[in-house]
Amino acid sequence: MKDRDLYSIDEARERLGGISRNSIYQLLHKGQLASVRIGTRRLVSAVAIAQLIANSTTTTSPTVAAARIPMRSKRKLDLAASPLLIHNRRSDDRR
Numbered sequence: 001m002k003d004r005d006l007y008s009i010d011e012a013r014e015r016l017g018g019i020s021r022n023s024i025y026q027l028l029h030k031g032q033l034a035s036v037r038i039g040t041r042r043l044v045s046a047v048a049i050a051q052l053i054a055n056s057t058t059t060t061s062p063t064v065a066a067a068r069i070p071m072r073s074k075r076k077l078d079l080a081a082s083p084l085l086i087h088n089r090r091s092d093d094r095r
Contacts, residue, residue, distance in 0.1 A: 003046065004046065005045060005046055006036060006043040006044070006045055006046070007043060007044050007045075007046065007049070008041070008043060008044075009021070009024060009025075009042060009043075009044065011044075012024060012033075012044035012049060015049050016049065016052070016053075027052065028042075032052060032055070033048055033049075033052050034048040034051075035048065
């Protein structure tokens, strides 16, 4: 594939590492990847592809502390620290 100014959707997918058709259309829909409409064709510029790559590039690796806690676990943690529950536990200990 020669370097040029505009690429078809399929060519843009290949330049972005072979991402799925759905993924590229999601990027287009969210405005994360700019496109040009010429007649009935939608084309992606080389500049837009380079900009998406630059914006998506990370320089730090994720750590365990930054890992997302599943919502269910987070709710359990929040409930465990609830003052109401702590009060109820003390009441239960007195019995």
